[in-house]
Amino acid sequence: MIEVHYWPTPNGKKVTILLEELGVPYTIVPVNIGRGDQFKDEFLAISPNNRMPAIIDTEPKRDGSPVSVFESGAILFYLAEKEGRFWPQHDVQAKYEVTQWVVWQMANQGPKFGERGHFSRVPESAGDQTYARRRFNDEVHRLYGVLNNRLYDRRYLAGDEYTIADIASYPWTVSWQQQGIDLAEFPHFKRWFEELSERPAVQRGLAVTAGEPEDPASVTPEEQERRRKILYNQRARPAPSI
Known part of the structure; x- marks a missing residue:
């Protein structure tokens, strides 16, 4: 059984898409990143x-002992190889x-797309975000171009076979x-995207949740402040004392 901390x-x-494609049994262990579950000792x-x-x-x-793997790319390699x-x-x-x-x-798509999302949500009270937004908007556009140019003469990112490259x-x-x-600007990407979107396992993997969504109105001001302190402007954590 695969436990997915998710x-x-x-x-x-x-x-979850790869596990659905593989037909491997798994269970979801919710890690509510908005609440800060990722900083709990058991997750670390x-x-x-x-x-x-x-x-x-x-x-x-x-090997009879459980194996843990972090980082989504490493997880894809591990499951596909197994x-x-x-x-x-x-x-x-x-x-x-x-x-x-x-x-x-x-190294590219995930970080740049993530930074674009981050700076698009930064409130005006945090200062002028014009440069950051332009930079990461341009990077996202550039990377769609990389995908489009890669797919103009092949069905999938790594060739004729659907692989973890596409799933990633x-x-x-x-x-x-x-x-x-x-x-319309990226027709070869569009063809690939539409094909993958029709795969039943992709649809099932995308639909996996981690419990009911939290009602923002239920979060007290004290809890909001606690979350802000641990989620933003993170710096190095001290090493545990021996």
């Missing part, structure tokens, strides 16, 4: 960067075609409208 963000949905024990998702495989191959699907293992060129696009997503990138593009993207 909140329904694009990074979390990469994992499996994800020391205080970011979700993370998994615990209670039935790993060749199940022998969506990441070629015996053809080195095919393997690294996939690998480089998963790393591209982790797709959830970050579901909000293309909010990202200010005109799909």
Whole structure:
């Protein structure tokens, strides 16, 4: 069984989509990132960067002890390798075609799309955000161009086969409208996006929740202040004393 420590963000949905594609049983352990669950000691024990998702495989191959993995890209590699699907293992060129696009997503698409979302939500009281918004709007547009140019002469990001490269990138593009993207400008991406959107496992993976949404009106001013203190302007945590 795979325990998925999860909140329904694009990074979390990469994992649930792959698990649905694989048909592997899993359970959801909610990590409410708005409430600060990612800073709890029990979560940090499996994800020391205080970011979700993370998994615990209670039935790993060749070893009876549970295996924990953090970082969504590493989780995709682990699950695909374990199940022998969506990441070629015996053809080195095919393997690294996939690998480089998963790393591209982790190093480029995810961070830049995330920064765009962050600065689009910063209130005016925080100061002039014009440069940051322009920079990350442009980066998001540029990266859609990278996807579009990659897909003009191949069906999927790594070639003719659907792989974890596609699964990694797709959830970050579901909000293309909010990202200010005109799909008509990126026809090869549009074709890929529409095909993946029709996959039943993709639809199931996107639909995974982590419990009922919280009513903002139920959060007291004291709790709002507590959350602000732990969620924003984070700095290094002190190491535990020996």
